[in-house]
Every structure is written in structure tokens, then in C-alpha cells.
Amino acid sequence: MTAPKITPTKKWSLKKQIVDHGMLLVLLLLCAAISALTVTDIHPEDPAAGRQLAKLALQKYGTDPNVLIVVRDTAADRAFAQAINDELVTGGINVVGIVSGTPRSAILQLTQTLAAGENVDVIATHHFASQWEVLNVSRLAQVSEKPIKVIxxxxxxxxxxxxxxNLLSILNQNAPIAIMAIGMTLVIITAGIDLSVGSLMALAAVVTAVSLRDYLGGTEANGGAVALAFGIAMLVCAVVGAVAGLLITVFKIPPFVATLGLMMVARGACYILAGGADAVMIDAPAISSLYDASVLGVSSQIILMVVLFITAHVVMTHTPFGRYVYAVGGNVSAARLSGVPVMAVLISVYIVCGLCAGVAGVLDASHFLTGRPKAGEFYELQVIAAVVVGGTSLMGGEGKIFGTLIGALILGVIQNGLNMAGVDSYRQMVIYGALILVAVVVDQLKKKVINPGIVSQ
Amino acid sequence: MLVTPPLLEIEGLTKSYPGVRALSDVSLTLARGEVLALLGENGAGKSTLIKTLGGVHQSDRGSFKVDGDRVTIANPRAARGLGISIIYQEFTLIPTLKVRENIFLGHGRHWLKPISQKTERTRSIALLNRIGSQIDPDKLCSELSVADQQVVEIAKALALNTKIMVMDEPSAALSPREAEGLFDIVAELRSQEIGIIYITHRLNEVAQLADRIMILRDGEHITTQPAVDLSRDQIIENMVGRSLAEEFPPRCSVIGEPRLQVDGLTRGTAVKNVSFTAHRGEVLGIAGLVGAGRTEVARMLFAADLPDQGTITLDGVVLKLKSPRQAIAAGICLLTEDRKSQGLILTQSTQHNFGLPNLADFSSKGMLVHRRERNSFQHYCDTLNIRISDVHQRAETLSGGNQQKVVLAKWLQSTADVIIFDEPTRGIDVGARYEIYQLLNELSEQGKAIIMISSDLSEVLAMSDRIVVMREGQVTGILDNKSSQQKVTPEDIMRYATSDQSQEQPVVVPA
Structure with a gap:
């Protein structure tokens, strides 16, 4: 009697795919649905559209006509106008002038040009200005005997x-929540909870601001001093996380209660440090360098989020520490009796959770150039929602890091979609909450339907 | 003349789970006042059968008749309404409620109808008296012993006018003396015309209690016969589908120098001044009644609890262990009595359970090498004959025997020198038991010291080279079981385990 050789179940099955990637599917469906609902006329106004317009004009009218370019007085519009101008001049068309201003300045320039004896055959503009009263055909006929075309x-x-x-802004807006959700995922996998993350985020921002103002040179603070302030802020958050871990392991206080207490302590400390509810201004110019940095148009926040998610994924699936986190959440006494250093693991996950909140906090300070003692209020609930929607069980022992990223994005996409649909914020709250419940119920049903015997990888 | 129909008649019961046929075309009848022993290995379909009868699962095919009337059992409530009660291994009592409150819990009374405490108390006493029990109905269930909790479960069933009672391994957690009390209750219920389906792994109980024996194997009905017609060997043969020459493999290990020396181990009142030595190549049995402090000693050896006093010496080195992690590193491991709550992480994969104490072996530069873990686990699956379909199968889906082997595999990988088994075969079927005994022998032959705590006296006597007997936290005797001249008898062990006069010094039979 020998045991049958175990062969990995490689068979591809739709059921298994749905179980493993159900929430990704939900995210894609949501994106598709919101896309379908937000189809509108797009009126391009960027330089590329300007060049395209000039090429069309050359094709249609040759090099004969005189062209007047009309745009608003904004940087983007001037770039658009310049692109048209450059392309037309290269093509050999005569540009009689560029107006960047109001309908009034446009009609003024037009009449002046005509009065100076120059012909204007075509007005090149964008959708917005073409709707101006002064540019409609009957009005133009009043100023010029020859018909003027508006393109x-x-x-x-x-x-x-x-x-x-829009997609980048969804990522950017939700990056702080998603980053905090990484730490929260670890905590929830150990069957714990951390309610202090929102307060810790504010604490990190306020500590950054106060240490820069009082100790690190105020307006003269250079990049190194700012980095040091960030370091101090994150260290404070890590220490609070360690305190939470000690309360939970050494004093056996339930995580909910321990972190509820720390949530209030940290929020109070924010107000004390800031000397009230007003934000502490940060005068050092270097403060914004973290938030403003970008690579290929993708902001530093998004890049940091992606890097942290990949790191956390590797740690959770490819290191003994990750395995221990799952084991502690799955069955704490079996884990201890299997040689897992339970106390060290628990303290570590609360430190990691505090650090994640610290990262979100320094990003907030760098973004708003202040330390806001009211930052991150109720964020703990959004963060927990992201983790739960991402498929991590509050019972512990199960959950995936990338599930949490998907969960955070689902919440971000829903919010963005509701904003675009013009739903007011009270109704948004109701719909948002209901959708979270639907997502979790679907997740539960899915687990029941499919044979739960195999642990998904 | 009217023929009274049987109390319960099940016909052609079939139930499949994805990929498994748990029951195929099983029929049974049960008469009033009859004890039907339902036997079979783990996975034979016993639990599926009783869960279908209890309304927890729905069968794919088959019919139920109670008192000759055809019935459907859609849910547990419907089963209770038909007078069917199931006493599961895991009790359903609420520890923070009183005995009488538990007995009358969920009785379909209106939610808001006031409860008369006096009536509840008198009715509880009447029900408890019916089965010869004197438990105070105002006690909290958390204060009761396991045996008394079981009595309350039975009283709770009787309060529902139960006609058919199913008992799932009721004696598993009881000491021999407590089990006798249970048998009296079963006999009493039988005399009150209640039909009983009794599930057990202990074959000597079957001979004592059962009128008829029904044997299942792989979801199929093998035989149903009057108990007197089946010998012990025939029962085993029918259960495992082949004849086992013996229940226990022969031992032939050479005992060497001392490995683990325990001296004056004390913790609170549970363990008092316990000393013994386990040798290289030896199986040292620890016998005693439930509550004698055996498990507590094992937990201290493994540093799961820390002793107040006493020393533990391994291969001549005094150990100062602070945590199981350190014990594992020193080469001591413990297979806990309760695999489900302490040995395994049930919701996680078998491979991850296996790897948990051994992740250092499967890592390189701090990163896990999954392939190494997998290959190693595959090796143990082959050598220990662990039957699983996928290494990522959840531990909870394995049978008791396979679960025990997974726990054993993880300790073998960690190269332990001292292996402590706490009730190694509890809840494990006959076939898998034999394999575990063989493993025990092999391990001791490799020079490991094996400590085996067991409440099953035949197991202790067959497998141990020496037997430590404990009572009330103390060692009352260390008996040599290896010399063939004077074999230790179960009576010897029970004498030390229950003797009333307290002895200053344990009786040590020279080895």
C-alpha cells in the first residue's frame, strides 16, 4: 500500500479562476460599467489636437487662406494655439494673429485686422471658444463682407x-488608503484589527510639521532636514505600533480595545502638538519634493504604493515571516506549538501597520505642505473596508496582499464613478456602504459554491 | 395480529459530495429498545449517515420511515420534531448557562414566554433522575466534568421526547470509570424503549452494549448482524476489508542509555514532583485517569507551559527551555491530544502545516524555496503513506489518521530526538492505528525516545517498554513491561491509577 503520487492540480477551470480572481473581475466589471455610463463628447484642446487641426486646414484650404487663431487666456490654450501656429506656418499658411483672451478681445482683434486691410478667411479655435456668441456665423457676417469659416x-x-x-487621479487619490491597507492586511490576517491608523497618519503629518518648524531649521530646512523629519514621524508611528503589539501580546488586551485607545491618544496628541485644530504650516520649500516627484508622468505616491505592494506580496508569500503571520491568524495555539514566535510576529505586524500609516502621513504633509491634525479622520474604516473587500477574512488566517490592492481600487473606482455621475455626497455614502456589503456577500457566496477543500495559492 | 413497524427504517440512502460517494445505497432498521452499534473506519460514511438522519445534510436518494410513516428530514429542527436526537462528539452546551437552562434551550417555546425557574428545575431533576444522575441543575455547565456534560446532553435530548438517540463516540473523552457510568445510562435508555445508534472505535464496548452491529466501509453497507454472532476479529476484518493478523505490531527495539531525564517536575497542583527517565530506543507509556496530570507533564517537557520547579535533562545536558520554539530546537516535540485545535491549522494547506516548524530548512537567504518544501513533504507522504489528493488540500478535509501523520511528518522533518505522543490514536480508525504503531516502533528503533500518553490500556500494554502511572499529579508507579516473566496487567495499572492511600515514593519495578 503506497500513497498515490501527488500531482499538482494544473487543470484550468473557470470556477477556480473566478474564486481566485473574483474581486479582480468585479473591479473590471465596475470599470466597464462606469465607462459605459460616462461616454460623452470629447473636445480635445491639447497641442496634438492643434497640430491635427492645422493639418486638416492645409488639406482643405491649401495655403491660400489667412488664419486667425482664437483661444482663452490660459497656459494650456496658449500651447494649443502655438501648436496650430507652428504647424500652419511650416505648411505655408499665413497666420494673421493669435488671440488669447475673451470673446471681447477676439472680436476687437478681428475688426482691427480687417480695418488694417488684411483678409481673414478662417478662424481656428477649439470647441469651447467656437461656442462664443461673437464667433457664430451671423455675427461674423456683420464684421466682414467675405464669409469667415470657424474650424x-x-x-x-x-x-x-x-x-x-482620470485613471491616474484615482490611483493618486487612493494611494494613501491603499498603503495603509497593506499594514492592515497583515494585522487582519493575524485575526487582529488596528483602529489607530487614521490618527497615526495625522500624527505623522503633525510630527513632520512641528519638528521642521521647531527643530530642523524652519524655512531654511533643506532636503536632508525634511528627510530627517519624515524619518522621525515614521519612527513615532512605529513606536505606537509596537505599543499596540505589546498591549495585545503581553497584557492580552483585545486588539480592538488596545488600538481604540491608541487611536484616541494619537488624535489627542495631534491637537496638542499642533496647538489646536488648525494645520501647522510647513515653510521649508523642500517639503513638496516628495509628493511632486514623478516618473514618466506617474506621481511618486503611485510608484511608492506599487513598490510597497510588491514588497509586501513577496514577504507574505516567500518568507518564513509571511508564513508565520498566516499561521498565527489560522490557529494561534497550533502555531505556538509548532515553534512560531507568536509574540514577535504579532508585535511586528502592528509595527508594520504603524509604519504604513506613517508613510501615508508624510505623503499627506508633503502634499498639503502642512501638518493637519484632522488628517485621516475615519480613514481606518475605509482602510478596513478595502482589506475586507479585497477578500481577507476578519477571522484571520486568510487573505492576499494583491486582493487588498484590488479592494482599495474597487472602492476608489466606485467613489470616482459616483462623483462623475454627479451623485451628492450623502447619497454617495449610502451607495458606497451598500456596495461594500454586496462585494463581501458575493465573496462569501462564492466560497460556498466552490469546493473549499483546496487552499488557493 | 398487527406487526408493529420498526422504530426507524432507512432505505437506499445515497449521498455524494463532489468527487466522493460518501454513502451508497445504505439501509438500516432500528427497533425500540435496541442498541445498534455503527462501526467503520474514519471516512466509511458514519458521520454522513448520522448527519443525514439529523437533518444537517440532505441525501441524494433514499427514504426514512419513523414508526412506519414515511418522513422527510429537511433540517435539524425537523429531526428533533420526529424525536431524533444526535449527541455529537463536540458538545453543544453553552458553558455560561446553568444545567437546567441548557436542558431547556431551544425548546421551541415562544421567545417572550416567561420561564418558570421552579418548573424548569423540577423537570430537570426528573429528567436527570431518569438516567440515574444527581447533577445539581443550578450548576453552570462550565463547572461540570466532561462525563457530566455528556449526561446533560442526554437529558437535553430526553427533554425533547426523543425516541431515537444517536451517540457519536460518546466514550472517547471519558476515563474507564466514567465510561462505565455511560454504559449504565445506555442500558437505562434501552429499558425505556429508546432506540440507540451507537458509534464507537472501541470494540470492547461493542460487545458489552450492542444488540446488533452494523459495519460500513467506503460508504457501503458491509454487514448487519447480531452482536453475539461477530467476533472481534471478524469485526476488524469487515471494517478494514482485510484481515489484520494482530491489532498491534510486535516490538523489537534495543533500549540504550538515558535520553530524557525528568527530575522533580512541579507546576501548581496539577503536577507534583514528577520524575522519570526515557531511554534511547524506548517507548515509555504514561497511563492514568483523565485529570491525572499526564498532558500537563507533556506540555512542560515541550515548554508549552513552564514548570515551577524541576529539571529536564536531554542527553546529559540540562535544558532551560522558555518556549516550544526552543524545545523544538533542542530536539523535543509534542503531538498534542487535540489535533484539531492544537496540532494543525485546519483552514490552511497540509503542506504549509507540514512546513511550519521547518521553514529554516526550506529557505535560502531568508526566502522560502517552495520546491524544497514540496519535495520534502512528498517524501513524507510516500514514507508515512499519507493519503491526500493535493498538497494544498486544507488540513480539515483529511481523516484523523492522515492528520496525525501530517503532524508526525512535520516533527520528523525537524529531526526530533524525543517525541511525545499524547493520545496518538484517539479518534483514529483501526487500519490507520496499526500504521501509527508501526511508525512508533520504527522511530524507537532509530534511537529516539518515545513518550506515549494513552487512556487506552490495551494500547499502553502492547506498545510500552515501561509504563509510568500517574494519579492526581503524581507518579504512583513505574512498571516494567518488557520482561516476559511477569506481564503487567490492566488491573495493575488501574490499581496504581486509582489507589486511595497516598504513597510517599512511587513504586518502581526495577528495569
């Missing part, structure tokens, strides 16, 4: 949700 870049239909700017 603009072609419009097209596209979901306003599904633009690079």
Missing part, C-alpha cells in the same frame, strides 16, 4: 472615466 479639432465620443488623467 476646430474634430470631437469624438469616449468615456470620460477611461482617460489617462
Amino acid at each position: 476646430r479639432p474634430p470631437s469624438y465620443r469616449w468615456p470620460s472615466f477611461l482617460t489617462k488623467n
Whole structure:
């Protein structure tokens, strides 16, 4: 009698895919649904659209006509106008002038040009200005005997949700929550909870601001001093995390109660340090360098988030520490009797959770150039929601790091979609909460339907 | 003349789970006042059968008749309504409620109807008297012994006018003396015309209690016969599907120098001045009644609890252990009595359970090498004959025997020198038991010292080279079981385990 050779179940099955990647599917469906609902006319106004417009004009009218370019007085519009101008001049068309201003300045320039004896055959503009009263055909006929054509870049239909700017802004807005959710995932996998993360985020921001103002040179603080302030802020958060871990392991206080207490202590400390509810201004110019940094148009916050998620994923799946975290959450006494250093593991996860809140806090300080004692209020609930929607069980022992990223993105996408749909903030709250419940119920049903015998990898 | 229909008639019961046929075409009848012993290895379909009868699961096919009337059992409530009660291994009592409150819990009374404490008390006493028990109905259930909790469970079932009572391994957690009390209750219930389905792994109980024996194997009905017609060997043969030459493999280990020396171990009142020595190649049995302090000693050897006094010496080195982690590093390991709550992380994969104490072996530069862990686990699956379909199968889906082997595998990988087994075969079926005994022998032959705590006297007598007997936290005797001249008898052990006069010095039979 020998045991059958164990072969890994490599068979691809739709069921298993749905179980393993159900929430990713939900995220994609949500994106598709919101995209479908936000399809609108897009009127491009960027330099690329300007060049395209100039090429169309050359094709249509040759090099004969005189062109007047009309845009608003903004930097983006001037870039658009310049692109049209450059392209037209290269193509050999005569540009009689560029107006960047109001309808009034546009009509003024037009009449002046005509009065100076120059012809204007075409006005090149964008969708917005083409709607101006002064640029409609009957009005133009009053100023010029020859008909003047108004041209603009072609419009097209596209979901306003599904633009690079919007998607990046969803990522950027939700990065602090997602980063805090990494630490929270570890804590929840050990069957714990950490309610102090929102307060710790504020504490990190306030400590950054106060230490820069009082100890690290105020306005003269250079990059090194700012980095030091960030370091101090994160250290404070790590220490609070360690205190939480000690309360939970040594004094056997339930995590909910221990971190509830620390949440209030940390929030109070924020107000004391800030000397009230007002934000502490940070005058050092170097403060913004963290938030403002970007690579290929992707902000530092997003990059930091992605790097932290990948690191956490590797730690949780490829190191003994990760295995211990799951073991402690799955069955603490069996873990202890299997030689897992339970106390060290528990203290570590609360330190990691505090550090994640610290990262979110220094990002907040760098973003708003202040230490806001009210930052991160109720963030702990959003962070927990992201973890739970991401499929981590509050019972402990189960959960995936990338599930949490998906969970945070689902919440971000829902919020963005509701904003775009123009839903007011009270209704948003109701819908948001209901959708969280639906997501979790679906997750539970899915687990029941599919054979739970195999642990998904 | 009217023929009274049987109390319960099950016909053609079939139930499949994805990939497994748990029951196929099983039929049984049960008469009033009859004890039907339901036997079979783990995974034979016993639990599925009783869960279907109890309304927890729905069968795919098959019919139930109670008193000749065809019934459907859609849920546990419906089962109770038909007079079917199931006493599960895990008790359903609420520890913070009183005995009488537990007895009348969930009785379908209106939620808001006031409860008369006096009526509840008198009715509880009447029910408890019916089974010859004197438990105070105002005691909290948390204050009761396991045996008394079981009595309350039975009283709770009787309060529902139970006609059919199913008992799932009721004696598993009881000491021999407590088990006798249980047998009296079963006999009493039988005389009150209640039909009893009795599930057990202990074959000597079957001979004592059962009118008829029904044997299941791999979901199929093998035989149902009057108890007097089946010998012990025939029962085992029917259960495992082949004949086992013996229940226990022969021991032939050479005992060497002392490995683990325990001196004056004391913790609170549970363990008092315990000393013994386990030798290289020896199986040292520890016998005693439940509560004698055996498990507490094992936990101290493993540093799961720390002793107030006493020393533990391994291979001549005095150990100062502070945690199980250190004990494992020193080469001591413990297979706990309760695998489900202490030995395994049930919701996680078998491979991860196996790897947990051994992650250093499977890491390089701080990173896990999953392939190494997998290969090593595969090796133990082959050598220990662990039957699983996938290394990521959740530990909770394995049978008791396979679970025990997974726990053993993780300790073998950690190269322990001293292996402590606490009730190694509790809840494990006959076939798998034999394999575990063989492993015990092999391990001792490799020079490891094996300490085996067991309440099963035949197991202790068959497997141990020497037997430490404990009573009330003290060692009352250390008996040599290896010399063939004077074999230790169960009566010898019980005498030391229960003797009333307290002895200053343990009786040590020279080895």
C-alpha cells in the first residue's frame, strides 16, 4: 500500500479562476460599467489636437487662406494655439494673429485686422471658444463682407472615466488608503484589527510639521532636514505600533480595545502638538519634493504604493515571516506549538501597520505642505473596508496582499464613478456602504459554491 | 395480529459530495429498545449517515420511515420534531448557562414566554433522575466534568421526547470509570424503549452494549448482524476489508542509555514532583485517569507551559527551555491530544502545516524555496503513506489518521530526538492505528525516545517498554513491561491509577 503520487492540480477551470480572481473581475466589471455610463463628447484642446487641426486646414484650404487663431487666456490654450501656429506656418499658411483672451478681445482683434486691410478667411479655435456668441456665423457676417469659416479639432465620443488623467487621479487619490491597507492586511490576517491608523497618519503629518518648524531649521530646512523629519514621524508611528503589539501580546488586551485607545491618544496628541485644530504650516520649500516627484508622468505616491505592494506580496508569500503571520491568524495555539514566535510576529505586524500609516502621513504633509491634525479622520474604516473587500477574512488566517490592492481600487473606482455621475455626497455614502456589503456577500457566496477543500495559492 | 413497524427504517440512502460517494445505497432498521452499534473506519460514511438522519445534510436518494410513516428530514429542527436526537462528539452546551437552562434551550417555546425557574428545575431533576444522575441543575455547565456534560446532553435530548438517540463516540473523552457510568445510562435508555445508534472505535464496548452491529466501509453497507454472532476479529476484518493478523505490531527495539531525564517536575497542583527517565530506543507509556496530570507533564517537557520547579535533562545536558520554539530546537516535540485545535491549522494547506516548524530548512537567504518544501513533504507522504489528493488540500478535509501523520511528518522533518505522543490514536480508525504503531516502533528503533500518553490500556500494554502511572499529579508507579516473566496487567495499572492511600515514593519495578 503506497500513497498515490501527488500531482499538482494544473487543470484550468473557470470556477477556480473566478474564486481566485473574483474581486479582480468585479473591479473590471465596475470599470466597464462606469465607462459605459460616462461616454460623452470629447473636445480635445491639447497641442496634438492643434497640430491635427492645422493639418486638416492645409488639406482643405491649401495655403491660400489667412488664419486667425482664437483661444482663452490660459497656459494650456496658449500651447494649443502655438501648436496650430507652428504647424500652419511650416505648411505655408499665413497666420494673421493669435488671440488669447475673451470673446471681447477676439472680436476687437478681428475688426482691427480687417480695418488694417488684411483678409481673414478662417478662424481656428477649439470647441469651447467656437461656442462664443461673437464667433457664430451671423455675427461674423456683420464684421466682414467675405464669409469667415470657424474650424476646430474634430470631437469624438469616449468615456470620460477611461482617460489617462482620470485613471491616474484615482490611483493618486487612493494611494494613501491603499498603503495603509497593506499594514492592515497583515494585522487582519493575524485575526487582529488596528483602529489607530487614521490618527497615526495625522500624527505623522503633525510630527513632520512641528519638528521642521521647531527643530530642523524652519524655512531654511533643506532636503536632508525634511528627510530627517519624515524619518522621525515614521519612527513615532512605529513606536505606537509596537505599543499596540505589546498591549495585545503581553497584557492580552483585545486588539480592538488596545488600538481604540491608541487611536484616541494619537488624535489627542495631534491637537496638542499642533496647538489646536488648525494645520501647522510647513515653510521649508523642500517639503513638496516628495509628493511632486514623478516618473514618466506617474506621481511618486503611485510608484511608492506599487513598490510597497510588491514588497509586501513577496514577504507574505516567500518568507518564513509571511508564513508565520498566516499561521498565527489560522490557529494561534497550533502555531505556538509548532515553534512560531507568536509574540514577535504579532508585535511586528502592528509595527508594520504603524509604519504604513506613517508613510501615508508624510505623503499627506508633503502634499498639503502642512501638518493637519484632522488628517485621516475615519480613514481606518475605509482602510478596513478595502482589506475586507479585497477578500481577507476578519477571522484571520486568510487573505492576499494583491486582493487588498484590488479592494482599495474597487472602492476608489466606485467613489470616482459616483462623483462623475454627479451623485451628492450623502447619497454617495449610502451607495458606497451598500456596495461594500454586496462585494463581501458575493465573496462569501462564492466560497460556498466552490469546493473549499483546496487552499488557493 | 398487527406487526408493529420498526422504530426507524432507512432505505437506499445515497449521498455524494463532489468527487466522493460518501454513502451508497445504505439501509438500516432500528427497533425500540435496541442498541445498534455503527462501526467503520474514519471516512466509511458514519458521520454522513448520522448527519443525514439529523437533518444537517440532505441525501441524494433514499427514504426514512419513523414508526412506519414515511418522513422527510429537511433540517435539524425537523429531526428533533420526529424525536431524533444526535449527541455529537463536540458538545453543544453553552458553558455560561446553568444545567437546567441548557436542558431547556431551544425548546421551541415562544421567545417572550416567561420561564418558570421552579418548573424548569423540577423537570430537570426528573429528567436527570431518569438516567440515574444527581447533577445539581443550578450548576453552570462550565463547572461540570466532561462525563457530566455528556449526561446533560442526554437529558437535553430526553427533554425533547426523543425516541431515537444517536451517540457519536460518546466514550472517547471519558476515563474507564466514567465510561462505565455511560454504559449504565445506555442500558437505562434501552429499558425505556429508546432506540440507540451507537458509534464507537472501541470494540470492547461493542460487545458489552450492542444488540446488533452494523459495519460500513467506503460508504457501503458491509454487514448487519447480531452482536453475539461477530467476533472481534471478524469485526476488524469487515471494517478494514482485510484481515489484520494482530491489532498491534510486535516490538523489537534495543533500549540504550538515558535520553530524557525528568527530575522533580512541579507546576501548581496539577503536577507534583514528577520524575522519570526515557531511554534511547524506548517507548515509555504514561497511563492514568483523565485529570491525572499526564498532558500537563507533556506540555512542560515541550515548554508549552513552564514548570515551577524541576529539571529536564536531554542527553546529559540540562535544558532551560522558555518556549516550544526552543524545545523544538533542542530536539523535543509534542503531538498534542487535540489535533484539531492544537496540532494543525485546519483552514490552511497540509503542506504549509507540514512546513511550519521547518521553514529554516526550506529557505535560502531568508526566502522560502517552495520546491524544497514540496519535495520534502512528498517524501513524507510516500514514507508515512499519507493519503491526500493535493498538497494544498486544507488540513480539515483529511481523516484523523492522515492528520496525525501530517503532524508526525512535520516533527520528523525537524529531526526530533524525543517525541511525545499524547493520545496518538484517539479518534483514529483501526487500519490507520496499526500504521501509527508501526511508525512508533520504527522511530524507537532509530534511537529516539518515545513518550506515549494513552487512556487506552490495551494500547499502553502492547506498545510500552515501561509504563509510568500517574494519579492526581503524581507518579504512583513505574512498571516494567518488557520482561516476559511477569506481564503487567490492566488491573495493575488501574490499581496504581486509582489507589486511595497516598504513597510517599512511587513504586518502581526495577528495569
